Amino acid sequence: MSNVAGVSETVPSGPRYTKKDFESDQDVRWCPGCGDYAILSVIQKMMPDLGIPREDIVFISGIGCSSRFPYYMNTYGFHTIHGRAPAIATGLRLARPDLKVFVVTGDGDGLSIGGNHLLHVLRRNVDVTILLFNNRIYGLTKGQYSPTSEIGKVTKSTPLGSADRPLSPCGFALGAGASFVARTVDRNVGHMEETLKRAARHKGAAFVEILQNCNVYNDLAFNVLYDRESKILHELRLEHGKPLLFGPLDDRRGLVLEGVKPKVVRVKDVAESQLWVHDETDPATALVLSQLWAPDYPIPIGVLASTQAPIYEEILLDQEQKAVSDRGPGDISKLLMSGETWKIG
Amino acid sequence: MSETTAPATAVQKPRRTLSRAVIRFAGDSGDGMQLTGEQFTTEAAWAGNDISTLPNFPAEIRAPAGTLFGVSSFQLQFGSQRVYTPGDQLDALVAMNPAALKVHLGDLKPGGILIVNTAAFDQRNLDKAGYTKNPLEDNGLEEKYRLHKVDIAGLTKGALEGLPLNVKEKDRCKNFFALGLMSWIYTRPLDPTLDWIKKKFGKSADMVEANTRALKAGHAFGETAEIFGENYGIEAADMPPGVYRSMTGNRALAWGLLAAAERTRLPVVFGAYPITPASDILHELALHKRFRVRTFQAEDEIAAATAVIGAAFGGAIGVTASSGPGIALKGEAIGLAVTAELPVVIFDIQRGGPSTGLPTKTEQADLMQALYGRNSESPVVVLAPSSPGDCFFIAYEAVRIAVKYMVPVIVLSDGYLANGSEPWLIPDPASLPEIPVVFRTEKEGFFPYLRDPATLSRPWVRPGTPGLEHRIGGIEKADVTGNISYEPENHDHMVRTRAEKVRRVAQEIPPTGINGPRSGDALVVGWGGTYGAITAAVEEAQMNGHAVASVHLRHLNPLPPDLGQILRQYRRVLVPEINSGQLVRVLRAEYLVDAVGFNRVRGLPLATHEIYEAITQLLEVKR
Numbered sequence: 001m002s003n004v005a006g007v008s009e010t011v012p013s014g015p016r017y018t019k020k021d022f023e024s025d026q027d028v029r030w031c032p033g034c035g036d037y038a039i040l041s042v043i044q045k046m047m048p049d050l051g052i053p054r055e056d057i058v059f060i061s062g063i064g065c066s067s068r069f070p071y072y073m074n075t076y077g078f079h080t081i082h083g084r085a086p087a088i089a090t091g092l093r094l095a096r097p098d099l100k101v102f103v104v105t106g107d108g109d110g111l112s113i114g115g116n117h118l119l120h121v122l123r124r125n126v127d128v129t130i131l132l133f134n135n136r137i138y139g140l141t142k143g144q145y146s147p148t149s150e151i152g153k154v155t156k157s158t159p160l161g162s163a164d165r166p167l168s169p170c171g172f173a174l175g176a177g178a179s180f181v182a183r184t185v186d187r188n189v190g191h192m193e194e195t196l197k198r199a200a201r202h203k204g205a206a207f208v209e210i211l212q213n214c215n216v217y218n219d220l221a222f223n224v225l226y227d228r229e230s231k232i233l234h235e236l237r238l239e240h241g242k243p244l245l246f247g248p249l250d251d252r253r254g255l256v257l258e259g260v261k262p263k264v265v266r267v268k269d270v271a272e273s274q275l276w277v278h279d280e281t282d283p284a285t286a287l288v289l290s291q292l293w294a295p296d297y298p299i300p301i302g303v304l305a306s307t308q309a310p311i312y313e314e315i316l317l318d319q320e321q322k323a324v325s326d327r328g329p330g331d332i333s334k335l336l337m338s339g340e341t342w343k344i345g
Numbered sequence: 346m347s348e349t350t351a352p353a354t355a356v357q358k359p360r361r362t363l364s365r366a367v368i369r370f371a372g373d374s375g376d377g378m379q380l381t382g383e384q385f386t387t388e389a390a391w392a393g394n395d396i397s398t399l400p401n402f403p404a405e406i407r408a409p410a411g412t413l414f415g416v417s418s419f420q421l422q423f424g425s426q427r428v429y430t431p432g433d434q435l436d437a438l439v440a441m442n443p444a445a446l447k448v449h450l451g452d453l454k455p456g457g458i459l460i461v462n463t464a465a466f467d468q469r470n471l472d473k474a475g476y477t478k479n480p481l482e483d484n485g486l487e488e489k490y491r492l493h494k495v496d497i498a499g500l501t502k503g504a505l506e507g508l509p510l511n512v513k514e515k516d517r518c519k520n521f522f523a524l525g526l527m528s529w530i531y532t533r534p535l536d537p538t539l540d541w542i543k544k545k546f547g548k549s550a551d552m553v554e555a556n557t558r559a560l561k562a563g564h565a566f567g568e569t570a571e572i573f574g575e576n577y578g579i580e581a582a583d584m585p586p587g588v589y590r591s592m593t594g595n596r597a598l599a600w601g602l603l604a605a606a607e608r609t610r611l612p613v614v615f616g617a618y619p620i621t622p623a624s625d626i627l628h629e630l631a632l633h634k635r636f637r638v639r640t641f642q643a644e645d646e647i648a649a650a651t652a653v654i655g656a657a658f659g660g661a662i663g664v665t666a667s668s669g670p671g672i673a674l675k676g677e678a679i680g681l682a683v684t685a686e687l688p689v690v691i692f693d694i695q696r697g698g699p700s701t702g703l704p705t706k707t708e709q710a711d712l713m714q715a716l717y718g719r720n721s722e723s724p725v726v727v728l729a730p731s732s733p734g735d736c737f738f739i740a741y742e743a744v745r746i747a748v749k750y751m752v753p754v755i756v757l758s759d760g761y762l763a764n765g766s767e768p769w770l771i772p773d774p775a776s777l778p779e780i781p782v783v784f785r786t787e788k789e790g791f792f793p794y795l796r797d798p799a800t801l802s803r804p805w806v807r808p809g810t811p812g813l814e815h816r817i818g819g820i821e822k823a824d825v826t827g828n829i830s831y832e833p834e835n836h837d838h839m840v841r842t843r844a845e846k847v848r849r850v851a852q853e854i855p856p857t858g859i860n861g862p863r864s865g866d867a868l869v870v871g872w873g874g875t876y877g878a879i880t881a882a883v884e885e886a887q888m889n890g891h892a893v894a895s896v897h898l899r900h901l902n903p904l905p906p907d908l909g910q911i912l913r914q915y916r917r918v919l920v921p922e923i924n925s926g927q928l929v930r931v932l933r934a935e936y937l938v939d940a941v942g943f944n945r946v947r948g949l950p951l952a953t954h955e956i957y958e959a960i961t962q963l964l965e966v967k968r
Contacts, residue, residue: 024816026828055811060655063819071816071829076808078658079818081681084651087643091652092808094614094639095661099808117651120644316639323634330636332604332774337588340537341771342391345586 017048024074030065035186035212036133040072042192043131047075050200052100059102060089062114065140065214066106066133083114086121089128093313102200103130107148108138111167115147122176124312125204131196132169132209137218155217170290170304173207174283179309180206181286183301185225186213191237191301198303204311224294225301234294238302243275244289246298253298262288264297280306358568359575365424366531366579367432370523371449372441372462374408374417377520382419383766384524384541388533390591390768393581394423397877399431399950400764404621404704411465411473416448423531425580429877431765433952437530439523441465441497443474459490460526462519464498493572497522497563504562505555514552518559525563532578535560585770592769594733594762595622598692599629601740602664603636609748609780612637614656615664616649621704622760623666623694646671650678650691657687658817660784660807662744666692669711670701672755676719679753681819683723683843686794686803688747688754690740691725695759695873697948706948707760709873710924715755716902716931722840724847726754727902731876733762734769738777739899745780746850751802757901759923761874761950788812793827801846851903857911861887861894864914866964869895870940871921872928875951879921882956893960901928909936917963919943921956 022044030036047057057075061067063082070077076099080088085103093101103121110118110132121128137155138144144157148169152161173181180202184195192210199206211222224230236246236255245267247253252267255276262276279285286305293299370378370385379400389396399420408415422432437458440446442465453459466481486492501519508515521538528535538560546552567573606613615638617627631640639661643649646667653663667675672693682689695711697703711718715727726746730739736758743754785791785804793815794803806813815827823830824839860880871879876897883895896911898904912918912932918940920929926942933940943959945951 026816053811055814056809058808070818073816074814076814077816077818078655078685079816079820080651080654081677081819084647084678087648087651088655088658090648091614091616091641091655091663092659093655094641094652095612095656095659095663096808099659116644117648120648320634320637320639324637327635330603330607330633332600332607332636335600335603335633336590336771336774339590340387340390341588341590342393343586343588344393344581344584 015053017054019045019048021054022047022074024072026071028072029068031216033215034065035135035214036066036069038186038189039131039133039192039210039212040069042189043196044073046193046197046200049197050100056098057100057102058092059104060085060092061104062109063140064106064109064138066104066212067109069104083109083112084117085109086114086117086128086130090121090124090126090312093126093128094316097127097313097317100200101128103128105130105132107132107134107136107146107169111147111169111172118172119176122173122178122205122207125177125179125309126312127204127314129200129202129206130208132207133212134169134209135212135214135218136166136221137214139214139217143217168290169209170207171287174287174290174305177309178207178305179204179307180303181290181305182207182303183209183211185211185222185301187226188301195302198306202306204309225299230294234299236298236300238278238280238289238300238304240278240280240303243272243277244300245275255298257285257288260288262292262297280304283307358573360532360578361575362578362580364426364579365422365428366436366577367420367422367434368437368439368527368531369418369420369435369449369452370439370527371416371418371445372520373410373444374403374405374415375410376417376441377517378417378419378441381520381524382421384538385527385533386421386591386766387537387541388528388535389421389423390589391534391537392579393584394425394579395428395582395584396421396423396766396768397428397431398766399761402705411442411444411470413444413448413474416445418445418449423579425582427582429881430950430953433954437527439527441519441523443470443476443480446480447474447476453490455489457490458493458530459486460493460495460523462497462523463494464496495526495566500562500566501559504558508551508555508558510551510555515555518555521556521559522563522566525560526567529564529567530573530576532576535564584768587770589768589770591766592734592737593764593766594730594736594758595625595694595764596629597734597736597769598666598740598756598758599626599633601737602630602662602744603633603638604737604774604777605662605741605744605780606636606638607774608777609662609744609782611660611662611782612639613662613664614639614641614653615666616641616643616652617666618643618646618649618671620646620668620671622696622763623668623671623692625763626666626692626694646674647678650675651681653689654678654682654685654687657682657689658685658808660805662748663687663689664692665689666694668694668696668704669698669714672711672714673718679725679755680719680721680723682753683719683725684819684821685817686751686843688751688805690743690747691753691755692740693755693757694763695757697946703948705760707874707950708923708946708948709757709759709875710927710946711757712872712901712924712927712931715757722844724844725902726750726752726847726850727757728754729757729873729899729901730762731873731897731899733765733767735899736762737772741777745778746853748780748782748805749802750800750846750850751805752847752850757873759874784810785813786810792825793817794822794825796825796842800849801842848903851906854900854903854905857896857905857907859894859896859911860884862892863894865892865894866915867891867893867917867919867960868912868915869893869919869921869956869960870898870912870928870932871895872898872901875921875923878951878953878956881953882960885953885957886960891960891964893964898928904935912936912938912940917941919959919963921951921959923951
């Protein structure tokens with residue numbers, strides 16, 4: 001895990017916490033076997049490493065199974081309304097740029113009812129860490145297809161199969177201009193912890209799609225990355241500056257780019273210089289990566305893109321500070337008497 | 346100067362003193378009528394008159410020239426006595442083109458002054474206005490009104506001869522000719538407009554010169570032209586002493602927030618999505634970053650509302666503004682603020698509806714939306730300003746109540762208050778009441794839904810406070826602990842508690858002011874922007890010997906605690922509103938009084954005379 005861009009290996013100087021410090025006193029009410037448990041555990045475990053005082057951390061969520069998340073974190077938390085968590089988080093950051101703000105959302109909450117807000121929080125590059133639990137189903141409403149469900153999905157609301165094409169969450173985020181986009185998997189806790197830490201440390205809007213199993217309404221939707229053999233065949237671990245390699249060790253596959261079209265090759269068939277080397281500072285190739293999926297292509301996990309961009313609330317607060325330093329703080333008495341006035345009596 | 350003789354440019358014409366006048370400038374959207382009206386308003390204000398204005402403009406940004414729907418107008422009433430409204434019928438109308446004449450002539454009093462810009466009465470414009478023949482060639486106008494046919498465009502052009510401006514630029518100055526002429530007719534001082542021209546066009550000496558010349562040419566035309574036999578003086582009004590400024594409702598709402606920001610030393614996060622007629626609040630606040638007002642132009646109405654809820658959760662003052670359609674979209678978010686018990690303020694600048702309706706016209710039809718327009722039991726505090734200047738105090742009061750009671754507060758302004766202006770006695774900010782902001786920091790015994798025994802408000806905790814980490818949300822929670830609770834009795838208790846909390850805001854309401862006798866034949870109850878028209882009508886009825894009084898409600902939820910008692914002191918209760926009868930329903934339901942409505946929903950303010958007639962009709966009805 002050394003030398004990954006942006007990850008500091010130094011021990012944080014803040015308060016010393018353990019995982020237990022981040023566990024709230026509430027009973028966790030997800031279904032037994034839900035992928036959310038693993039995510040919660042990893043996030044509670046990684047929080048001490050962020051070195052941020054617990055009281056300065058806020059989890060904001062919308063509605064859905066994933067959005068119950070804040071109740072289980074012993075930090076500040078706000079479980080809001082369907083789809084609006086990114087907007088609430090934006091307002092909170094405007095009021096309180098000193099706080100570390102996480103947004104927890106799902107594929108329905110974030111990409112359907114709240115798609116507009118997710119688009120704009122990413123576009124503005126508000127300094128929040130957004131965790132989108134993608135289980136490709138509406139769980140809390142008991143199993144309707146979601147914007148990430150595959151076409152033809154048979155659910156209660158689509159007994160003959162869904163007619164709409166699925167959305168790529170990472171592709172959406174990149175299209176919105178997100179400065180940090182990553183993907184990880186609930187059953188790969190090591191990778192998840194590493195990815196989420198990087199996201200949490202990113203300055204600006206960081207977006208992480210967490211592939212998450214709903215064992216009740218959409219079990220094994222991501223079996224392609226759970227099943228041992230399939231995983232070997234399809235999982236592509238992104239590493240900045242390294243060629244995009246996947247497949248069994250004795251028969252490695254790689255990707256080459258023909259123009260903007262990716263092509264799967266046998267590593268032994270091509271010169272090493274031809275292999276596509278991952279550059280997470282390039283959002284254009286990240287967009288290509290976001291479109292890849294099994295069986296024709298590998299499934300990239302890890303950091304697709306990580307770039308630096310101006311942060312919305314910092315620009316606004318700089319304007320405010322400049323206004324105050326140039327002309328002094330506001331004075332309502334002076335303002336009331338400014339401009340055209342006249343005296344009577 | 347004593348011995349010099351004035352050059353004999355004009356014979357001194359007789360001057361008649363009036364107590365008030367109602368005038369309207371009307372022309373094409375591109376004729377600058379709003380500016381002309383605003384400048385005349387400033388001149389009248391300088392002369393010490395009391396004033397009320399009514400701007401009226403099309404929703405289209407650049408409506409096609411010459412059309413009826415492209416007509417823009419600005420009306421004002423100014424007087425030496427208290428002026429409550431922009432006036433019903435016009436004493437003088439300036440019509441810059443045939444369309445303006447057609448749209449507005451009906452409002453001019455018989456015998457009123459009618460000034461028309463003859464240059465615009467060509468075949469094309471007559472056709473666009475739907476005139477089959479030129480009304481100026483007909484004797485009808487001359488017989489009914491004091492018609493003055495003035496080639497405003499031509500005279501302006503003549504006055505600007507020799508200036509290096511093109512034809513179009515010169516033509517644009519004609520509104521200042523009209524302003525100069527009206528300023529002469531009503532003997533209002535030109536100085537404020539001359540100052541304004543210098544400030545506005547300071548960078549271009551030619552433009553300063555052109556507008557100054559046009560203004561003075563209009564003034565000189567009135568003085569010298571044979572057609573104007575006299576002009577009018579209107580004495581300064583007897584207004585309370587002090588320093589005044591002109592104030593519109595939208596600016597006053599914005600400044601009220603600034604006053605609250607300064608007093609509380611808290612940042613204001615103001616989230617809004619552009620919408621007529623509320624956008625000017627966003628524009629105004631964006632100018633005042635020094636007050637730590639953070640304006641957020643959101644991606645939609647819902648984001649605007651939810652962002653300010655996030656800000657309130659963070660310990661800032663969260664404020665959003667919109668008009669009716671936007672408030673409808675914010676409904677679910679307001680419900681979140683109700684159950685999360687966070688202090689947010691929502692400005693609703695009402696306009697004609699439903700749906701897009703009449704975006705630039707006024708209405709009072711969002712009262713029910715403010716009171717009940719959300720799912721489930723979702724009570725909020727509702728306030729309404731009664732004049733443009735009152736918007737300042739209402740905005741401040743809304744913040745004070747929101748943070749004291751940890752409740753959302755809706756302020757119902759309207760298009761008429763938002764854009765209308767009045768001379769406003771500048772208040773001393775030190776005289777505004779305290780806004781007590783207490784952030785809890787004490788760990789011992791903390792729960793997120795602990796309640797203050799007097800207000801029932803819960804503690805406001807800023808994230809970042811060690812040891813008070815907690816979670817809140819939209820799911821029903823147990824009182825005190827704030828833990829999720831689906832218990833039937835708890836829900837009933839919380840529904841009642843949230844309602845009681847709003848009810849207790851009644852403690853904040855001062856005794857209701859009654860304009861007129863303490864008991865009598867009729868009480869007229871109003872709210873919002875109808876204050877002026879109701880007051881003028883009621884005072885007229887009182888002068889005519891009727892035992893009539895009026896009360897104007899600034900608190901619509903909760904209602905003033907003394908209102909029920911007051912209502913019972915009168916034989917009849919009349920409720921004039923620019924809706925189909927909303928407050929009247931509330932009063933009937935709340936107090937079991939046989940109140941009757943007077944309702945007109947035309948997108949215009951109610952007229953004084955029609956309220957007066959409604960009062961007299963009501964008094965004639967035998968019980």
